[in-house]
Amino acid sequence: MxxxxxxxxxxxxxxxxxxxxxxxxxxxxxxxxxxxxxxxxxxxxxxxxxxxxxxxxxxxxxxxxxREPMSHILGARQFYGRAFKVTGDVLDPRPETECLVAAALEERAARVLDLGTGSGCILLSLLAEWPEAEGIGADISVAALAVAQENAERLGVTAQAAFQEANWFEGIAGRFDLVVSNPPYIGLGEMAELAPELAHEPRGALTDEGDGLGAYRAIAAGVRERLVPGGRLLVEIGPTQAAEVADIFRAAGLCAVDVLPDLDGRDRVVTARSA
CATH class of the missing domain: 1.10.8 (Helicase, Ruva Protein; domain 3)
Structure with a gap:
């Protein structure tokens, strides 16, 4: 044949x-x-x-x-022009998340914190574009942190990146110019409707087992103590969550709250600043 x-x-x-x-x-x-x-x-x-x-x-x-994802089978996914190692321990980097990276790059940051870093695709893309910056990738999953560390080595940014096991801000010290996150935002009731490929991804990276807003509440509760004055927060959201996430951030005392679309015109990123 x-x-x-x-x-x-x-x-x-x-x-x-x-x-x-x-x-x-x-x-x-x-x-x-x-x-x-x-x-x-x-x-x-x-x-x-x-x-x-x-x-x-x-x-x-x-x-x-x-229906195992192609990235798992081939072991890598292209994201923001770079190849990232992907395993079943991390969320498969998606094109819509590149919109968050592009928005973050509009204003330079010296110190970056990535909450729920997974493969490290957001943090490491930013550090690769900003050679003078440094950052921390935090994740509750030790296995995910191992993948992120390997990706940092692949991209040659290990001197800029540190990784820490943490549940959101737990144990994170210092202040940052920029906090970014692509947290679990799928509501429990939506899980049964997802594509079969998502069954191969870590459940904890997809859903909070609640209404899909739990991560944003946790981030809003602690982010002001971790941002410098005027520092930025950027989070990815589901396309129907913009108003609710914006309200959570405003209620937490954040200012300049805005919503950015992805390339398909759907609400995808909520941005805010510390006062």
Whole structure:
């Protein structure tokens, strides 16, 4: 069997599993099975598919058919122009979160705190853009912190980044110019409606097991003591939560509260400042 025939069959299987991007994803999986760059797949389409590569392709296809995220299968996800290691211990970085990074970069910060850092994609993207800055990535998950630390090493920003096991601000010392977070914001009642891929991600990074606003209340309760005067807070939200999160921040004494859209025009980031 040629690579092309196997690739076509794999794309059909993924399509039958309900994966709309079956042809593109099959191509990426075949490239991984062959150990070649996806951009060079065209050069190998007429090659005979060796038995060992066929076995690898079959194993990768089976994982994707079970709706395991591509980032978990391939071990990485592109985010803000950089490759981040991704495992089942961290939230899969999503394109909409890049809007938070872009908004944060509009105003330089010397010290950054990332609450619920996960893979570290937000904090490390900022530090890579600001070589003079330093930051702390905090997470309640030790396994997630290990992934973030590895990503810091991959990106060459270990001298700028520190990681700390913490439940929100617990044990965090000092003040910061910028606090960022992509917290769990999915309400318990919404969990059953999520895409099958999300079953492979850490539940604690998705939901607060309540109304989806618990993390914002916790952040609002402690952020003023951790921001310098005039310091900024940026958080990602679900597209229906803007008004509620903004009200929580205003009630906590934060000012200049604003809502920013993602590239699809949906409410995605709430920003605020300390007085």
């Amino acid at each position: 040629s690579v092309q025939v196997a690739l076509w069959a794999g794309a059909q299987r993924l399509g039958a599993a309900g994966i709309a991007a079956g042809p593109r994803e099959a191509r990426l999986l075949m490239a991984a099975a062959l150990g070649v760059a996806a951009s060079r797949m065209t050069l190998h389409l007429q090659d005979d598919l060796a038995a060992d590569a066929a076995a690898r392709f079959e194993a990768l296809l089976a994982r994707r058919e079970a």
